[in-house]
Amino acid sequence: MDPAAAKLIGAGLATSGMIGAGIGLGVLFGNYLQAAIRNPSAAASQQTMLFLGMALTETMGLFSFVVSLIILFT
């Protein structure tokens, strides 16, 4: 296979790590919404934790993004 083509395909494949981050974010916000609808008075106090969890989950997706950038530009 042409190395340049393999590089592009590899960079594309590397971004599939974002699948996990997407599922994780869905679970996170879905569960937060469920809990917030059940007990709206406690929802505001947990928002900081929601964003922290979002940041940590999102990092996993960003790692795959960075890996694909490394493959593309090195």
Added chain:
Amino acid sequence: MAQAPAIEPMHQFLIEKIWDGPVFHIGGLTVDMSITNSVVSMVAGGVILVLFFLLTAKGQIVPNRGQALAESLYNIVDKVLVSPIIGHGGRPYIPYLFTLFSVILVLNLMGVLLSFGHLAGQDWTFTVTSQLAVTATLAVLTFFSIFFLGFIKHGPKFLGLFWVPGMGVGGGIAMVFIEMISYFVRPVTLAMRLFGNMMGGHVVMSLFGSFVVALGLFAMTGGLAALAWVPSGLSFFMIVALTGLELVVAVLQAFVFTALATVYLNEVVNFGHGH
């Protein structure tokens, strides 16, 4: 048919020299003091921050608009982050956390909002926080100052942070390595998160921007190609929506960076208090 410009979404992250400065050689390292577009943006961000806080520093009982904005920014760090997460022991560190928050916020927002465009052969719009070097500096500075603060406050006992109780001796020693990896990967994740978010968002915005132009030019060729006005227009509305999303992301990432720094600081300040 007009030639469509090449789609170069990464072009906006290039660092270009604006004024040549002196180059120093210090022990094999080359330090180039040239003024680049990154430096100009950083200085502009610094000037905006200093002016903003100088203008709002004079406290009034009934705050004007600027002071209300400054106070609500301060409240994000104080009332939302430091007080609930760390408690009273965290108050001495609010200045650092607030500086971190406001610097990242201003630099992020400048990348989205301030568009000077192309003037005098130079692109003046630049997102400082989309450079890994900048975010890594902020992350390493934050992480290691918190890490060494732990040793200053608690001495060698602070190494107990890596010890997981209730695992026995063998399990505990194995966990020390895992804990150390998960601890020292923190500056990497801090830097990557800010860099990836800012860079990814700007790449997507730039891509949709090029779609508008490229599809619009294609549609102008007439005939059946005029159908391309539809995706071109859709891309335009997409940019409007994405700019709004990027504004949210810019504020959110500044918040998240500060929130994580607060959580890491909490381990140091409340070390051994059972958390």
